[in-house]
Amino acid sequence: MATVENIRNGLIDKILSIKNKDFLVALDKLISSSSSESEIIELTKEQKIMLEISEQDIKSGKLISQEGMDKRNLEWLNAM
Numbered sequence: 581m582a583t584v585e586n587i588r589n590g591l592i593d594k595i596l597s598i599k600n601k602d603f604l605v606a607l608d609k610l611i612s613s614s615s616s617e618s619e620i621i622e623l624t625k626e627q628k629i630m631l632e633i634s635e636q637d638i639k640s641g642k643l644i645s646q647e648g649m650d651k652r653n654l655e656w657l658n659a660m
Contacts, residue, residue: 595607
């Protein structure tokens with residue numbers, strides 16, 4: 581079975597031989613997104629409170645549709 585270093589070196593060799601810019605950009609995005617997905621993000625106390633408030637709003641029906649929010653925003657912008 582191949583070691584991690586052997587796999588990494590093989591990948592590096594293959595990447596160095598790629599000439600297609602679009603392929604390399606896509607590969608870069610894939611690698612970047614997969615490494616950031618494994619990170620655990622710790623929420624602040626304030627963020628947790630805001631999420632709890634949002635949950636309470638949802639449970640009590642204090643919601644507005646996207647269409648309603650768009651209309652509200654347009655009215656606000658036109659009032660300026």
